[in-house]
Amino acid sequence: MPAEPRTITEVARALRAREITAEAVTERCLQQIADRNPSINAFITVLADQALGQARTADRELAAGRDRGLLHGIPVSLKDIFDVTGTATTAASRVREGHVARRDATSVARLREAGAVFVGKTNLHEFALGTTNEDSAYGPVRHPLDPGRSPGGSSGGSAASVLAGMACASMGTDTGGSIRIPSAACGLVGLKPAYGEIPTEGVVPLSTTMDHVGPLCRSVEDAAIVYDVLRSDAGVKTAAPRAAPRDARGMRVGLLRGYFTALLDPQVASSFEAACERLRSAGVTLDEVAIPHANETAAIYVHIALAEAAVYHAKTLESRPDDYTMNVRLRLEMGRYIIAEDYVRALRGRDVLVREVDAALVGYDALLLPAMAVPATRLGADTVRVGGSEEPVRNITLRLTQLFNVTGHPAISVPCEKTLDGLPVGAQLVATRTPGLLDVARALEPYLGPGT
Amino acid sequence: MTIKVWLENAIQDAERRRLTALKPLLEALARAASSLRMADWNGDATGEHDEPPIADAR
Numbered sequence: 285m286p287a288e289p290r291t292i293t294e295v296a297r298a299l300r301a302r303e304i305t306a307e308a309v310t311e312r313c314l315q316q317i318a319d320r321n322p323s324i325n326a327f328i329t330v331l332a333d334q335a336l337g338q339a340r341t342a343d344r345e346l347a348a349g350r351d352r353g354l355l356h357g358i359p360v361s362l363k364d365i366f367d368v369t370g371t372a373t374t375a376a377s378r379v380r381e382g383h384v385a386r387r388d389a390t391s392v393a394r395l396r397e398a399g400a401v402f403v404g405k406t407n408l409h410e411f412a413l414g415t416t417n418e419d420s421a422y423g424p425v426r427h428p429l430d431p432g433r434s435p436g437g438s439s440g441g442s443a444a445s446v447l448a449g450m451a452c453a454s455m456g457t458d459t460g461g462s463i464r465i466p467s468a469a470c471g472l473v474g475l476k477p478a479y480g481e482i483p484t485e486g487v488v489p490l491s492t493t494m495d496h497v498g499p500l501c502r503s504v505e506d507a508a509i510v511y512d513v514l515r516s517d518a519g520v521k522t523a524a525p526r527a528a529p530r531d532a533r534g535m536r537v538g539l540l541r542g543y544f545t546a547l548l549d550p551q552v553a554s555s556f557e558a559a560c561e562r563l564r565s566a567g568v569t570l571d572e573v574a575i576p577h578a579n580e581t582a583a584i585y586v587h588i589a590l591a592e593a594a595v596y597h598a599k600t601l602e603s604r605p606d607d608y609t610m611n612v613r614l615r616l617e618m619g620r621y622i623i624a625e626d627y628v629r630a631l632r633g634r635d636v637l638v639r640e641v642d643a644a645l646v647g648y649d650a651l652l653l654p655a656m657a658v659p660a661t662r663l664g665a666d667t668v669r670v671g672g673s674e675e676p677v678r679n680i681t682l683r684l685t686q687l688f689n690v691t692g693h694p695a696i697s698v699p700c701e702k703t704l705d706g707l708p709v710g711a712q713l714v715a716t717r718t719p720g721l722l723d724v725a726r727a728l729e730p731y732l733g734p735g736t
Numbered sequence: 737m738t739i740k741v742w743l744e745n746a747i748q749d750a751e752r753r754r755l756t757a758l759k760p761l762l763e764a765l766a767r768a769a770s771s772l773r774m775a776d777w778n779g780d781a782t783g784e785h786d787e788p789p790i791a792d793a794r
Contacts, residue, residue, distance in 0.1 A: 580775055583768035610757070618761045621746045622769075623737065629772040636777045 288312075292452050292506040293525070296354045299346060300523065306346070306357025306401060309452075310339035313359040313403050316450045323431060326444040328364045328374055328422050330404040335359065338401040345399070351523045354509045356399030361451035363442045364405035365412055366392050366497075367486040375488045376410045376420035378607040379600050389486025391455065391497050391514050398513040403451050406441030410612045412457055412490045413593065414438055415465055415681040416661065419609040424663055427469070429706065433660040436469030436681065438462040442500050443470040453501045453510055459490045460585060461656075461685025463498050464697035468655035468710025471699045473725075474500045475507040477718045479692030482514045491592040494585075494689040504698060504725045511718065529726035533567030537713075537728075538644050540653040543578040544684060547670055549658040551703040555733075556654045559700045559711050562731040563652075573644040573651065577636050578687060582679065584637065585686045587630035590619030638691045645693075645716050650724045655697035655710030657683050684712065694718040696725050700733040709733075739766050739773070 289295045289304065298304040314332050321327050342357035364374050367385035374380045388396060396402075407425045409417045417425040417440035425440040427433040428448040435444045439456030443466035446454050456463040458476040467474025475498045482497040489495055499510035505526060539560065545553065560570055594601075597616045605613060644651055657680050658668050667674040688695040694717065697710040711732045715721035737745075743766045750758040 577775070577777075580771060583771040586765065586768050587772065614755070614758055614761055617750075617755060617758055618765055621742075621749075621762060621765065623742065625737075626769045626772055629775065629778060632777050633772060633775060 290449065290452065291502045292354060292358050292509050293503065295358055295452055296356070296523065297525075299357050300351075306339040306342040307336060309357065310335050310359050310401050310403065313450050313452075316448060317404065320428070320448050320450065324426050324428055324444050324448055325423050326406055326425055326441040326448065326450060327361070327404045328376065328407050328441070329371060331371065331402055335401050335403045342399050342401065352397070352399035353513070353523050355395065355513055356523070358400055358453065359403045359451050360395060360400045361403050361406050361442060361445040361454040362392065363408050363439050363454065363456045365408060365457055365488045366405075366455060368392055368402060368405070371405065373488060374405070374421070375412070376408045376422055377609075377612075378421045379604055381607075385486070387486065390483040392486065394513055394516065395455070406439070406445050406454060408441055409438035410609050411488065411593075411597070412438040412459060412462055413612050413615055415461065415678055416663070417441065418663060419611045421609065426663070427660050430660065432662055433707075434469070434663050436466035436656070436660060439500060440466045443467055443472055443474075446470070446472055446500055446502065453499050453506055456498060456500050457487060457490070458496045458498060458685075458689065459494045459589060460682045460689050463496070463500055464655050464685045464695060464710070464712060465681050467500050467697040469660040469708060471702070471708030471710075472500050472502060472697075473504050473507050473699070474498070474697040475511060475718075475722070476688065476695050477511060477515070478694040481694075481718060489596055491589040493592060494589055496689065504696070504722060504729045507696065508722045508726070511722065530723055532563070532727045532731060535649045535724065535727060536569045536571070536647065537563065538573035538648040538651045539570045540575065540644070540651055541572050542574055544653040547657055547675065547680070547683065548654060549670055552654055552657060552659065552709050555700040555703065555709040556711060559732045560652070563728060566731045568728065568731070570652070571648070573648070575637065575640045575644055575687070577633065577640060580633055581637065581687045581690060582682070584630045584633040585682075585690055587622055587627050588634065588690070590615065591622045591627050592619075594619030594622070634690050637687060641687070641691045641693050641714070642716070645714075649715065650721060651714040653712050653714075654684055655712035656681055656685070659703050659705070659707035659709060688714055694721045696721055698725055698729050698732045739770050742766070742769070
């Protein structure tokens with residue numbers, strides 16, 4: 285008996301072969317939510333009735349020959365930071381109590397036009413300001429593989445929903461790594477497209493010059509399907525399978541070491557090195573390249589991100605401070621103390637990093653580095669042991685992703701081999717343009733790891 | 737304003753606002769600001785550092 289279709293690609297094929305209906309796929313996801321959400325807490329709002337209605341419409345349209353493309357009839361979850369007409373956008377905060385969105389976010393409207401079925405709104409770190417999902421007005425999200433661990437964040441509910449079979453894909457946001465971190469922690473593919481490529485209108489902002497919208501999926505091909513829909517304001521009508529991936533042989537990849545591999549959990553390092561070795565065996569050239577000012581990334585990031593976040597939150601920090609979780613409130617307050625002189629220095633530092641990443645990419649199809657320095661961290665832990673030192677969870681989880689929010693380069697997390705404990709590990713690829721990045725990632729995906 | 741004076745003022749203000757838990761975060765921010773101020777991309781009025789560092793990734 286063939287395996288149950290789980291990826292967008294598999295479900296799309298099965299729908300068109302009349303082997304399955306969108307309603308049945310949606311019912312399966314809703315059943316998974318009913319069975320597992322009480323323990324995982326991935327969803328804040330389940331849109332069961334609406335989803336079944338959308339699914340039945342998709343089935344009718346497909347039967348009548350109206351094919352909206354590969355997302356038609358596919359169950360998708362949405363981080364509860366995206367506006368969906370008529371539903372609350374909580375951002376996992378009591379500050380948003382009573383909110384009801386008047387219209388879809390632009391990205392949601394594009395998914396809707398493509399026939400996607402919205403199964404629900406997923407839990408997140410409050411206002412997307414954190415990497416563990418522990419600070420949420422709706423309680424923490426638990427990792428589907430180990431309830432004592434965080435699935436990563438801030439799009440943790442999104443990642444957990446896909447890993448647990450509650451959706452075929454999810455929409456997340458990424459301001460410092462919030463798509464790539466949970467994707468790495470949950471063994472998924474997480475795409476942060478280039479800055480500005482996908483509209484953020486209708487998405488609760490965190491840091492307006494670093495916010496990105498993108499998908500968390502089970503394969504690079506699935507991420508490419510969602511990306512094609514998100515970037516097009518004219519809709520993607522083709523349901524034709526995508527072209528075969530490029531040949532990995534002959535590809536040139538810049539391998540980032542130094543800062544990027546200096547502080548890695550030994551099992552993450554081992555998994556990443558094994559992936560590099562498989563790439564070499566497949567005929568990929570790996571040359572070491574450097575980002576000379578990489579160790580300034582966190583200082584630049586915090587000055588830009590928190591200053592921008594403070595602007596959005598200043599009013600409610602004054603009027604409703606107790607409606608924030610304490611950790612998020614404190615980090616937002618921190619941003620209000622940043623002085624202009626240092627903010628401008630951070631902007632100059634950003635220019636330097638953009639030039640350095642561009643320079644590192646010259647002559648290479650992509651850059652390669654780990655996506656997260658440690659496997660999924662334990663809930664409640666403030667620090668995690670990495671080699672011989674105790675590192676703050678927030679710093680170590682953001683360490684390898686936030687550079688590409690500062691520079692805006694497209695980046696994708698792709699699964700590597702798991703740790704001995706069965707925890708996922710992610711590799712990260714970075715390129716100049718998103719379509720090129722997806723081509724490279726599709727070609728390298730089989731060599732990086734076993735997939736999901 | 738020097739980082740030292742800024743940090744003293746910031747901690748004092750946070751204490752006045754009964755946000756004493758902000759102290760370690762402000763200290764971390766002070767370390768980040770110091771790092772930015774020492775970075776080699778900063779120009780100064782002497783004109784000796786006006787050119788930003790050129791990336792050499794190899």
